[in-house]
Amino acid sequence: MITPTRLAWMLLAATAVAQAAPTAYRLDPDNTRVHFEVLHFGTSTSRGRFGGVAGSIQFDAAARRGEVSIEIDTASVSTGLAPFDSVLRRADMLAAQAHPKAWFVSRRFVFDGDRLVGVEGDFTLKGITRALVLRTGHFGCQPHPQRQRELCGGDFETELKASEFGLTYALPFTSDRVRLVIQVEATRD
Amino acid sequence: MHRIPVAAAFVLAAGLARADTYAVDPTHTFVHFEARHFGISTLRGRFDRKEGTIRFDRAAKTGRAEITIDLASVSTGVVALDDLLRSPDHFNVAAHPTASFVGERFGFDGDKVREVAGTLTLLGRTMPVTLAATNFNCYTNPLFKREVCGGDFEATIVRSQWGMTRGLDAGVPDRIRLLVQVEAVRQ
Secondary structure (H helix, E strand, O other): OOOHHHHHHHHHHHHHHHOOOOEEEEEOHHHOEEEEEEEEOOOEEEEEEEOOEEEEEEEEOOOOEEEEEEEEEHHHEEOOOHHHHHHHHOOOOOOOOOOOEEEEEEEEEEEEOOEEEEEEEEEEEOOEEEEEEEEEEEEEEEEOOOOOOEEEEEEEEEEEEHHHHOOOOOOOOEOOEEEEEEEEEEEEO | OOHHHHHHHHHHHHHHHHOEEEEEOHHHOEEEEEEEEOOOEEEEEEEOOEEEEEEEEOOOOEEEEEEEEEHHHEEOOOHHHHHHHHOOOOOOOOOOOEEEEEEEEEEEEOOEEEEEEEEEEEOOEEEEEEEEEEEEEEEEEOOOOEEEEEEEEEEEEEHHHHOOOOOHHHOOOOEEEEEEEEEEEEO
16 A cells, blocks of 8 residues: 555655756744763763754765864754853853854765664864764655655764863863764755 | 561561652652654653652661652643643543552662562552663762762553553554652751
């Protein structure tokens, strides 16, 4: 039986075959978040998030290629504690006024067979750029359940050192090692 | 017939008398939740307001934890989603403003807490939940000059057990992962 979902898949597959060129996707801001995690006094994990994330992705599953450009509003940092957020925005931490955006840019999507396993790129924070590899926890594409468009998304994670970006105020009470947990959803343009 | 319960009550009282009381530090205590969205990515949210008290006796390896979460403080970073979660379809905060966890059975691995088993009350229903520790430590905080104990705990709950069934038929998952950060200051 051809269910509506199945029909959508068939149409999607047909489109994918017809299209050799990379397809453009736009990040869905409601379903894209960057969380950070640091260990506090070697005891418990403090978390925060950046909600202001925008960007675009070019993805070609058949050719196993992709490009991504993401910008993050540094002032959107949110820990659930207003005084902490103010400290994080300060000039000696994220410097949200002088550096309102952080960027992640990649032209290298890493595949294992057909499976996307990582995204290698450059991360810029406070004007400092370092290589960063996002590991794929889960990734998939499917017809969007509500919009008549393809939806791609997944979970990624990586680690960086706060001190490499000049974020030293909270050291050594919080760990220098920062884990980033990234939710991404993007709909086809 | 009365002698055994009386003796037991004395033993219990002695046990509680030795336990130290710790106040939950709200700046290092958070509950985050995770739910798979459309089957492809993981949505994370948190609750910003909470309070609690922990009685803890490291030598006797006993404890009792009580943590209350203000459900209206749910925060996903998306206002419309927060409003939906507060609505009668989900947390129904007008009728049930708080969720509470009471942990009464502390499991230890050496002198570190390995798990805390207890109950979670949500939407007026009380069901068993066990929080498994992924980190546990006690240290002297240099600012308060007091002992702080805390750690990271995880549990995966099945929300329909508390009657939270909205969206199950549309693919919103029943299994929700909880990530709990706790630090508490010795009083």
